[in-house]
Amino acid sequence: MHDTRLLPSVLLAGCGKMGTAMLEGWLSQGLRPSVILDRHDQTLPHPHRHIRQTEELPADFIPDVIVMAVKPQTSDSLLHQLTRHFAGVPVLSLMAGRTLESLSQHSFAHTGHPPAIIRAMPNTPCALGVGMTGLYAGPHVTEQQKHDCEKLAGAVGKTIWVEQESQMDIVTAVSGSGPAYVFLLAELLEKAGIDQGLPPHTARELARQTIYGAGCLLSHSTLDAAELRTRVTSPGGTTAAALNVFMAPDAWPDTVTKAIQAAVSRSEKLAS
Ligand SMILES: NC(=O)C1=CN([C@@H]2O[C@H](COP(=O)(O)OP(=O)(O)OC[C@H]3O[C@@H](n4cnc5c(N)ncnc54)[C@H](OP(=O)(O)O)[C@@H]3O)[C@@H](O)[C@H]2O)C=CC1
Ligand SMILES: O=C(O)[C@@H]1CCC=N1
Structure with a gap:
């Protein structure tokens, strides 16, 4: 019998920038025993396991969810192997752009199972539990599988389901990539402060704390961003x-x- 307080177990395929951000959040929230697949070294607390290739998959392990967090351009062979190994296990794809149709065609045709794929577009603030994840479920996904995926995404921030798959491209552009735009603003504010004559550490502190504070205000206020702007x-x-x-x-x-x-x-x- 599963402990319902714990998050569903995962086979996390790819533990780079985004995979690590999600995993950090999941580990802090309590994750059922899981396996992380990445060719680079990982340090994982017991009872989680790290493997470098699919040949090392433990015989006694079946995940609740396969999470695909490798680059969209290089995922097909790995997804093919994993869906063959874990027939019937749903896939949560974090991969930008990869549609249900392309994932199904390239990777599920051989399995004999209808492709249970959920797309998710998180962002790196998930590492601190303040992420934003857009979700879209394909037609063959059960309510329990949706629930498991929402629980994983919800453990590391807010979630929102979209009704049309094409909207995932917009989610990707706004919130998936969004933190990078804010970091660019931090870089540019810092540089402008230095250019105007501030010491670098002062300009850095002013830029970072201002963006943090404005983000907190946006998060806590019910006012439109435009009204918050007007008040300044x-x-x-x-x-x-x-x-x-x-x-x-x-x-x-x-x-x-x-x-x-x-x-x-x-x-x-x-x-x-
Ligand atoms: N970064 C972000 O902010 C976001 C990313 N995403 C999505 O998440 C996915 C991952 O992105 P990101 O984390 O930035 O990418 P990374 O390249 O940082 O992470 C992918 C990791 O998987 C490893 N890997 C890839 N293929 C294999 C394999 N066959 N066997 C073992 N290890 C493998 C990579 O190793 P190596 O580097 O050696 O190839 C790398 O460590 C992408 O699909 C992206 O679209 C979604 C939302 C936000
Ligand atoms: O840049 C990318 O393609 C990924 C998807 C969203 C954020 N990073």
């Missing part, structure tokens, strides 16, 4: 002077639209 902006003051530059039509409004379009388009191209 004194008429004729310093913020207005900066926002006049940022909000010029060809500045941030146009740039953010184009950047998100580029990410959506790249996600669509990763489908096959």
Whole structure:
């Protein structure tokens, strides 16, 4: 009988940047005995096990969920091996762009089972339990399998289900890649502070704590972001002077639209 307080067991295939972020969160929340597959060294607490290749899969292990966290371009052979080894076990794919159709065609045709695939698009703040994960379930997924995958994603942050698979490309562009845009803003604020004459450590502290504090306000407030912005902006003051530059039509409004379009388009191209 499973302990219902624990998270479902996983075979985590790929423990790089995203896999590690999820695993750190899961380990801190209590994960059933699981196996991590990655060709690089990993340190795992008992009772979890690390293997480097599928040939080392323990004979006594069947995961509740196979989590695919390798690059979308190089996943087919591994997914083929894992779905053959664990026939009938659902797959939670974190891979950007890879559609249910392409995953099924490339990897499930041989199994004789309908492809039980759930797509998830998390982000790296999952490592601290403050991630955002978009989810989409394919047609052959049971309620229990959906529940297991939502429990895994929910253990490391917020979750939201989308109704159309194509929306996963937009989730990827907004929240999957999103932390990188915020880190870029931190880099640029820090550099601008240094350029204006601040010591580097001062500029770094100001930029980081400001983004953290603004994120906390956004998280705790029910106000629109636009209203929070307005509350900082004194008429004729310093913020207005900066926002006049940022909000010029060809500045941030146009740039953010184009950047998100580029990410959506790249996600669509990763489908096959
Ligand atoms: N990074 C992010 O913020 C996010 C990533 N994702 C998705 O997560 C997935 C992983 O991304 P990310 O963590 O950045 O990638 P990484 O390259 O950091 O992680 C993948 C890991 O899997 C290992 N690996 C790949 N194939 C095998 C194999 N056949 N056998 C053993 N180990 C293997 C890689 O080793 P090696 O490096 O030697 O190949 C690497 O350690 C991608 O599909 C991405 O789209 C989703 C949301 C956010
Ligand atoms: O850059 C990427 O393709 C992955 C998906 C979202 C974040 N990182």
